[in-house]
Every structure is written in C-alpha cells, then in structure tokens.
Amino acid sequence: MIKVEHISKTYKVSRRSGGISEAFKAFFHKQYDYINALDDISFTIDDGEMVGYIGPNGAGKSSTIKVMSGILTPDKGNCVINGRVPWKERSAHVSEIGVVFGQRSQLWWDVPVIDSFELLRDIYRIPHQTYKRNLNELSDLLNLDQIITTPTRQLSLGQRMRCEIAASLLHSPKILFLDEPTIGLDAVSKIAVRDFILELNKKHGTTVILTTHDMQDIEALTKRIILIGKGRILLDGSLEDIKKQVSASKRLTVEYNGGEITPCEGMTVLSGSKNLATFEIDAKMLSVSEAIAFITKQVDVRDLSVEEASIDEIVVDLYKQYRI
Numbered sequence: 001m002i003k004v005e006h007i008s009k010t011y012k013v014s015r016r017s018g019g020i021s022e023a024f025k026a027f028f029h030k031q032y033d034y035i036n037a038l039d040d041i042s043f044t045i046d047d048g049e050m051v052g053y054i055g056p057n058g059a060g061k062s063s064t065i066k067v068m069s070g071i072l073t074p075d076k077g078n079c080v081i082n083g084r085v086p087w088k089e090r091s092a093h094v095s096e097i098g099v100v101f102g103q104r105s106q107l108w109w110d111v112p113v114i115d116s117f118e119l120l121r122d123i124y125r126i127p128h129q130t131y132k133r134n135l136n137e138l139s140d141l142l143n144l145d146q147i148i149t150t151p152t153r154q155l156s157l158g159q160r161m162r163c164e165i166a167a168s169l170l171h172s173p174k175i176l177f178l179d180e181p182t183i184g185l186d187a188v189s190k191i192a193v194r195d196f197i198l199e200l201n202k203k204h205g206t207t208v209i210l211t212t213h214d215m216q217d218i219e220a221l222t223k224r225i226i227l228i229g230k231g232r233i234l235l236d237g238s239l240e241d242i243k244k245q246v247s248a249s250k251r252l253t254v255e256y257n258g259g260e261i262t263p264c265e266g267m268t269v270l271s272g273s274k275n276l277a278t279f280e281i282d283a284k285m286l287s288v289s290e291a292i293a294f295i296t297k298q299v300d301v302r303d304l305s306v307e308e309a310s311i312d313e314i315v316v317d318l319y320k321q322y323r324i
Contacts, residue, residue: 002045002068002175002207007077009038009063009231037063038074039231047174048205050197052222052239054212054315056324060231061211065177068209069099082174095124098168099177105152105160106167113148113155113163117170124171131170138166141196158189165193169200175207176200182217194220215311229324243314250288251307253278259299267291275302 013033016025038060045051055061066072067079070086070093079086086093107116121131139145142162147155155163161181168176178197182190198221200206210221218225218239225242227235235242254261255276263269263279266286270278281291288306295301309317 001047001080001082002043002209003080004044004064004068005042005078005080007038007041007064007067007074007079008036009067009072009074011035011037036231038067040077041228041231041233042077043226043233043236045207045209047207048201049224050201050208050210050222052210052212052218052225053228054215054218054225055228056319059228059324061228062179064228065099065179065209065211069097069177070094095171096173097175097177098171098173099179100161100164100168100181101179105164107152107160107163109153110151112151113144116152116163117148117167120167120170126171130172134170134172135166138169141199142166143192158185158192161185161189161193162196165196172204173206175209178208178210178212180212180214181210182212182214190214190217197221215315219311227318227322229319229322234322234324235318239311242318243308249309250281250283251278252281252288252291253305253307254295254299254301255303256295256299256301261295261298264291264294267294 011034013035015031015033041060041064053061053064063072067074068081068086070090073087081093082096084093106120107113108119117135120126126134139148142165144162144166147159147163150159152160152163165181176197181197182193185193194217197208201208208221210217212218222239224238225235226233251270252267253276257275261272261277264286266282268280268282270280272278279291281288292301292304
C-alpha cells in the first residue's frame with residue numbers, strides 16, 4: 001500500500017534579467033524565487049491498483065514520483081510504501097519498485113541491451129533462476145528476442161521503450177512508476193505497451209502509477225485518476241464518476257429523410273445540412289432517449305449515433321474548471 005500524507009516540497013530558484021550588467025550584479029547579490037512544487041498533498045493507493053496521475057506541465061507529478069521512489073526528500077509530511085519510508089530506507093525500497101521515465105534511460109547507450117540487463121541483475125542481486133524466468137517472460141510478452149543483442153543507440157524509440165520497461169521489471173517489483181512511458185511511440189508500439197501493462201497487473205497484481213499527457217493511455221489502463229495542479233491535489237476519483245461529473249453533454253447525429261428538425265429545450269444544433277444534423281444534448285435537462293423520441297416525431301430517421309465527450313475534452317474541461 002502507498003500512503004502519502006501532507007507532503008510539501010519547495011524549490012529555491014535563482015532569477016536574473018539578461019545582460020552583462022545584470023550578471024555582474026547577480027554575482028554579488030542573487031535573487032531567488034520559491035516554487036511550491038508540492039503543497040500538502042495526500043492520497044492512498046491500494047495494492048494492485050492502477051492509477052492515472054495527471055496534470056499540466058509543472059503541476060508536481062514528477063516531484064511526487066521522485067518522493068515515492070526515494071529520490072527526493074520532502075520538506076514536510078510523510079510517505080509510507082509497503083511499510084517503508086522511501087528516502088530513509090532507500091536500498092530496501094528500490095528492490096520492490098520499478099521506475100520508467102519516458103525521456104530518460106537506464107540502459108547503457110553503446111552496449112547491447114542484454115549487457116545492460118545483466119548489469120541490472122548484479123545491481124539488484126537477482127537470483128540466477130529468477131532472472132532467467134523473468135527475462136524469458138518479458139522477452140515473450142514484449143517481443144524482445146530479436147533486439148536485446150542490439151546496442152541501445154541503434155534501437156528505434158518504440159524498441160527502446162519496450163526494453164526500458166523490461167529493465168524496470170527484471171527484479172519483480174511490486175510497484176511500477178511509469179512517467180510518460182508511451183511518449184513518441186507509434187500506434188502499434190503504444191498498443192503493445194498498454195497490453196503488456198494490463199497483463200502485468202492482471203497476472204502479478206503489480207501496482208501501477210501512470211503519469212502521462214496521453215489521455216488514451218489513461219482511459220485504456222486506469223479506472224481511477226488523481227488530478228494535481230500547482231502542487232495540490234484537486235480531484236481524486238474513478239474515471240467514470242469524473243466523466244459523469246464533468247461531461248454533462250452528449251452529441252447526437254441524426255440522418256433522416258426530408259423535413260426539418262426543430263430542437264427543443266436541452267438541444268443545441270452543432271451542425272446541419274440537408275438530411276443530416278448534429279445536436280448537443282444537455283444530459284441534465286434532457287435524456288438521449290427523450291431527444292430521439294422528440295426527433296422521430298418530426299422526421300423519418302434513417303440512422304443515428306450518440307457520442308460522449310472524449311477523455312481529452314473532459315481533461316481540458318477539468319483544467320479550465322480548476323484554472324490550471
């Protein structure tokens with residue numbers, strides 16, 4: 001279990017204007033700004049949960065991951081993961097976690113991937129049989145057999161990310177932190193990574209904390225999201241509940257024969273042409289079935305479709321609502 005309680009972290013950042021004179025002044029008298037990267041955040045994540053941790057750039061996502069992985073010591077508050085405080089018992093803690101940063105590598109650039117794997121085996125002191133079993137399983141699931149003998153620098157981005165994920169799981173961690181794991185990947189590679197993470201959670205009960213700006217990753221992998229902005233937790237709940245809370249409208253597209261549709265209260269025309277019209281339905285005022293019944297009384301309907309707001313639109317609405 002992950003338990004974060006009232007964590008705060010402030011960074012001291014030096015500032016100065018451009019120019020030689022300003023640089024000379026700063027040499028004797030530096031000016032600093034104080035940035036509250038984390039401001040009294042608290043949450044709990046149960047074993048085996050998959051949670052999307054989202055927010056705009058600079059919201060505090062990476063700082064939270066660094067606290068939970070033991071890299072960063074907070075100014076205030078406490079964090080207990082599987083009975084340990086990460087930054088106080090770091091050696092024992094890192095043996096039970098895996099971390100993947102989409103823009104950083106834990107693989108050695110100029111040597112074959114398998115050499116990096118074997119070095120990680122020694123670092124984590126993985127028993128030989130466990131290492132072989134995990135390597136074979138990861139190679140099968142991530143399709144690595146043809147690439148682990150290739151130097152990292154010669155791999156495509158999608159191939160490298162699959163190797164990065166494998167490297168973080170060789171020691172059988174109970175918790176996996178994923179920071180932008182699909183950044184820059186093509187559609188095929190993204191789906192492969194998503195399927196693997198789902199299988200990992202299902203088979204081994206691995207707890208997964210996912211930070212990403214790709215909302216399709218969030219929708220495909222998680223049922224719960226935590227929204228952070230300006231260092232504070234703004235929202236914590238199931239994805240379905242948040243959809244209902246934020247998105248109170250649906251889109252109804254109707255194809256019909258002749259006639260004209262006059263919208264009722266709760267319906268707004270988004271677009272319209274001969275025999276085809278799209279309406280926005282305010283679900284708080286009018287149900288979709290009521291809207292369809294109202295339309296069928298006016299025209300002969302040939303076909304219709306109903307769409308909910310996309311996950312990207314919902315997140316944008318959240319950002320606007322909380323002004324982040």
